[in-house]
Amino acid sequence: MQKILLTLFALVVLVSCAEKKSDKNFVLNGHIKGLKSGTIYIQRIKDTVLVPIDTIKIDGDAHFVSEFNLDSPEMLYLFLDRGVTNSLDNNIPFFAEKGVMTLETSLDFFTADAKITGSKNQALYDEYRKVMSRYVDQDLSLIEKKFKAYKASQLDEVAKLDEEQKGIIKRKYLYTTNFAVNNGDYEVAPYVALAEIYDINLKFLDTIQKSMSPKVSKSLYGKKLNDYIAERKKIGK
Incomplete structure (x- = not known):
């Protein structure tokens, strides 16, 4: 029983x-x-x-x-x-x-x-943000230096710091592009392209688009990236 x-x-x-x-x-x-x-x-x-x-x-x-x-x-x-x-x-x-x-x-x-x-996409996004935070810290440091240079009327130093900031932006864009291309099997790739480098030269967006797997290309952000690229090509920008 x-x-x-x-x-x-x-x-x-x-x-x-x-x-x-x-x-x-x-x-x-x-x-x-x-x-x-x-x-x-x-x-x-x-x-x-x-x-x-x-x-x-x-x-x-x-x-x-x-x-x-x-x-x-x-x-x-x-x-x-x-x-x-x-x-x-x-x-x-x-x-x-x-x-x-x-x-x-x-x-x-x-x-x-x-x-x-x-979530694999979340794990990849965490990795991406960790690297991007370094660029943010570098930029904040340059902003502080530039403010002090302005106050001291050191215009040559200001111009130099401006160039360094432009270099950081270029590295951020290059890293984001490489990250998206290397992770074309995941939806985080078109997401960061749209969220972070939407205004980059079209040839880089084309490269990201071609790197997307068929599954990712049909996803929410894959479709949005495809539509965005098509719209930019239509207006020639």
Whole structure:
């Protein structure tokens, strides 16, 4: 009898687990350490405006789950309405793709502590941002030096620093182009091309376009890049 009861219990557990299985193709498991209450919005950009896909109320438990269908890998944004502060540190971008992803962070260092796993596009984007942050730091250092040179009326030094800044921009564009070409099998490639170097010479965008796999070319950002290149060729720029 005990064996029968155990078997029945196991069957009930299996059925319960099956019932809880999501019928959506994207699941985000999240945890915001230290958050007691607030509202989380999962958002996407539509017509240059952030619009909500899902809304989650937090009341006591800092863990949350967001489930919905995703047509194509896409950069989404997790926005936290803290309710009691106007902190600017409240929006985390993440490159969503079909499957299960995990986002963990803390309330105190919301964006800085964010760790996002479960997406190859996200992993590549993290790698890209790490390199780009070095260029940003270099540029900020030059801006500070240029400000001091202006105050000291050192115009020759200002001109020299201007040239150094132009060099940083060129290196950023070259790195982004190489990154996109080398990762043509992933949707992050057309995304960074559109987000970071949309005004680059068309021949570089053509190179990125040709490097995209057929799957990526048919994706959300692949289509947008193809349309953008076609439009620029039409107007001859």
